[in-house]
Amino acid sequence: MSRSGAARTTHAPSRVRGRHVTQLDAAALEAVGRFVRVLGRCGYQPDAIEREVSAACRKIPKSWARSFPATLREMRDASHVLTLWFSEPAFVDATGNPRALPLRGARASLEALVRRVDRRISASELLSYLLRMRALRVVHSRYVPRDRVLLLRGAGGPDNFRGLRGLLGMLRTLEHNGQPKSRASGWFEAFAENPRFPVSRLPAFEKRLRRTGNRVLLQLDADMHRREIARRPNERTIRLGVGMYQFEYESDPFDRKPRARRKGR
Numbered sequence: 001m002s003r004s005g006a007a008r009t010t011h012a013p014s015r016v017r018g019r020h021v022t023q024l025d026a027a028a029l030e031a032v033g034r035f036v037r038v039l040g041r042c043g044y045q046p047d048a049i050e051r052e053v054s055a056a057c058r059k060i061p062k063s064w065a066r067s068f069p070a071t072l073r074e075m076r077d078a079s080h081v082l083t084l085w086f087s088e089p090a091f092v093d094a095t096g097n098p099r100a101l102p103l104r105g106a107r108a109s110l111e112a113l114v115r116r117v118d119r120r121i122s123a124s125e126l127l128s129y130l131l132r133m134r135a136l137r138v139v140h141s142r143y144v145p146r147d148r149v150l151l152l153r154g155a156g157g158p159d160n161f162r163g164l165r166g167l168l169g170m171l172r173t174l175e176h177n178g179q180p181k182s183r184a185s186g187w188f189e190a191f192a193e194n195p196r197f198p199v200s201r202l203p204a205f206e207k208r209l210r211r212t213g214n215r216v217l218l219q220l221d222a223d224m225h226r227r228e229i230a231r232r233p234n235e236r237t238i239r240l241g242v243g244m245y246q247f248e249y250e251s252d253p254f255d256r257k258p259r260a261r262r263k264g265r
Contacts, residue, residue: 027168034171041178075129077117079150082135083225084116086148100142103127110143148218169241188242195252206246213244 024032039049085091085098091113093099101110103123111123127143130136135150136143152162177186197205220242231237 027164031164031168031171034168034175038171038174038178075126077121078126078129078133078135081113081117081121081126081130082145082148082150083221084113085145087222087225088113088116098145100139100144102142148221149214166243166245169243209246217242217244 036049036053040046085101090108091099091101099108101108101113103110105112109123110127114121114123114126127136130143130145130150133150133152134146136145173187173189176184177189224240228237
């Protein structure tokens with residue numbers, strides 16, 4: 001499970017012989033298209049959307065694009081490696097805790113674990129990534145995970161690309177659920193919202209939310225893995241994800257009602 005894959009490095013947009021060449025990868029292009037369509041379905045005019053998107057783009061610091069090629073990306077499926085490390089009988093000890101593994105080996109090794117997830121992933125690259133994310137401890141030349149959850153917040157590039165993954169997932173859900181019921185069954189999408197939550201109670205609520213959310217997501221992550229290993233041979237598979245997040249407004253941007261003016265004495 002990740003509170004968050006390897007992809008091509010992209011650069012700032014450029015022009016070749018007068019022709020504009022896009023340097024956005026497939027995920028970024030899909031996110032832009034879906035975001036614009038969501039706004040369009042809300043009734044906003046396309047020219048107004050284009051104008052405001054262009055204005056927002058002009059506010060992006062150029063330094064972000066200059067540092068982009070050297071930015072470390074989120075490594076796709078690193079969190080699923082941790083899921084198997086905590087779940088598969090070959091990689092846990094008698095008490096059910098993840099075993100300390102060497103990098104190489106035919107059976108109980110990080111290399112063998114990675115092969116269970118995706119043979120295209122380099123075990124040495126994954127090891128470097130997990131060490132950089134401080135997800136592993138070194139125990140006598142072996143490696144053991146600190147936690148089942150891969151934390152990316154504050155990790156720079158991986159954290160930023162985690163944001164793109166989450167944004168794209170939300171946009172896909174919003175567009176899917178915008179289809180007529182006769183065309184597609186709905187994906188789970190629900191919110192709990194309170195318009196007058198006391199700020200003084202935020203720390204306590206956030207603590208409970210993290211505890212409850214982590215427990216629920218770990219349970220769902222384990223359930224998805226059980227269904228993964230129980231699938232029929234050659235059965236078609238998809239990438240399935242479940243997200244949970246908190247949002248706040250200092251002032252509600254959706255409140256279009258004019259505020260009542262106080263009458264003077």
